[in-house]
Amino acid sequence: MERTVTGFRRYLARRLMLLAFVIWCILTIMFALFQLLPGDPTSLFVDSNFSQEMIDRQKTLWGLNDPLLVRYFRYLNNMITFDFGQSFFQITPVSEIMADKVKNTCLMIVPALLISVVLGTLIGAVAGWKRGSIFEKSAITLSLVLHSVPSFFVGILALMIFSYQLRWLPPGGMVPLGGPEGFFEMVSSGSYWVHLILPGMVLVSREITGPILLLRSSMLEVKGSDFLDILRAKGLPNRQILTHATRNALLPLVTYIAVMTGLLFQGQVLLEIIFAWPGIGRELVQALNDLDYPVAQAALFVMALVTLAMNFIADLLYGVIDPRVTYE
Known part of the structure; x- marks a missing residue:
């Protein structure tokens, strides 16, 4: 037991060091990219009435x-300290x-x-268990x-059909103008859930495919395992055997969920623009x-941190889900 704990500590230390190095690389690349961008923020304010002294003063103010x-x-x-400064244009802390x-x-x-993972896991597990079925x-x-x-x-198509043609659902936004603004007030309001249907439906239609395909493939591998024959010999019903098989087939899904979460944070930019959803992608x-620059850098940094954090958590959860995983 002590050896296992020591191995886990070493593994954790290595992963934390690697995580810190990756974060440094990401921050350095981001800094270089923003330095290479043409122009500077003052160019949007400069007109014929601005003197060079006024321009230099504004640049000095922004560093x-x-x-x-x-x-x-x-x-x-x-x-690193999450002190993102103040927005150049919104005059608000980033x-x-x-x-x-x-x-x-x-x-x-x-x-x-949540819908994609739960439904995708169930559908994929049953599909792998009933191989060759309709x-x-x-x-x-x-x-x-x-x-x-x-x-x-899919988003544009859904918008055209359900919003502009059938007029069943609102075309965009989180709540109507003048609607609730607080978190709990918004979540408990029916208008938020109505506005969520279209973008949520588009996201589910895309993200549910990964768990289905992955669980189906993983279930086919687990289906021939010896421990399932032992469970059948003990007289367990098929539903309990399917539950045990699904638990052992979940390990590859952990990594996929981590990757999928990061990709959702980074890849929802177009959907937020299409559905006028005031999220981090649209803000970027x-x-x-x-x-x-402060807002853009902060948005990219948050997206990167979410992806790295989810992959790190997935690595640590391996040993919890599968006892065969060791950290030596």
Whole structure:
């Protein structure tokens, strides 16, 4: 037992060191990319009435005239301590903007993620258990079709049909104008759930395919395991045997859920634009258009952190789900 704990500590230390190195690489690449962007934020304010002295004063106020190394180390310190500064254009602390936008993005992707994982796991497990059946063939065919269609195309199509043609659902936004603004007031209101139906339906149609295909493949491998023959010999009903087989087939799904969560945070940008959802992806596009560097850098950093954190958690959960996994 002591040896196992020591091995886990060593593994955890290695993963934390690697995580810190990856974060440093991401921050450095982001800094270099923003330095290479053409123009600067003052260009959007400059007109014929601005003197060079006024322009230099504004750049000094924003720290754009400092030496490159000074800006780099200040940038690293601010990002690591989550001190994102103030937005150039919204005159608001970037941390407040990020907190609001991340909350809005979570309100869109978390329900879709839960539905996709739960339904996808059930459908994939049953499809793998009943190999060769009509249910399996239908599930695999539908999954491959949905997986091959771009989500933005499905979003535009759903918007045209259900909003503009049938007028069943609102075309965008989280709540109507003048609706609830607080988190609990919004979640408990019916208007939020009505506005969530279209983007949520598009996300589920895309993300449910991964758990279905993955669980079906994993279940086919587990189905021939010896421990299932022992469970049958003990007289367990098929439903309990299917439950045990599904638990052993879940390990590959943990990694996929982590990757899927990160991709949802990074890949929902187009859907937030299509459905006018005020999330972090839409804010990132707006910040890049405005050359609002603090907001854009913070948005990219939060997206990267979510992906890294989910993969790190998945690695640690391996030993909980599968006792055969060791950290030596």
